[in-house]
Amino acid sequence: MSRIQIHRAHAMDHEHALRVADELAREMTAHYDFEWHWEGERLKLRRTGLKGEVAVNPQDIGVDLELGMMLRPFKGRIEQEVVRQLEAILKRHS
Numbered sequence: 001m002s003r004i005q006i007h008r009a010h011a012m013d014h015e016h017a018l019r020v021a022d023e024l025a026r027e028m029t030a031h032y033d034f035e036w037h038w039e040g041e042r043l044k045l046r047r048t049g050l051k052g053e054v055a056v057n058p059q060d061i062g063v064d065l066e067l068g069m070m071l072r073p074f075k076g077r078i079e080q081e082v083v084r085q086l087e088a089i090l091k092r093h094s
Helices: 014-032 069-092
Strands: 002-009 035-039 042-047 050-056 060-067
Touching: 002 069, 014 035, 014 042, 014 050, 014 060, 014 069, 060 069
Parallel strands: none
Antiparallel strands: 002 060, 035 042, 042 050, 050 060
């Protein structure tokens, strides 16, 4: 398995940070056809060849993805797109 781990600091209240994570999941779903659901404070993501989560913490939002063999060649592209989406969403909500 190949991993993508991204963390971005935030200064939002908890409810606002949860909305950011929710918006990120919706945008990622539009690009990558994820299935997702909340498990407590963690947003679980899954699709063929990929699973992961978005964790909302008091100081940061973390994205942790595990790529299967078929998606490994696209790791850089996927990571760039997730970073771009997360940073754009955080900018809109700051």
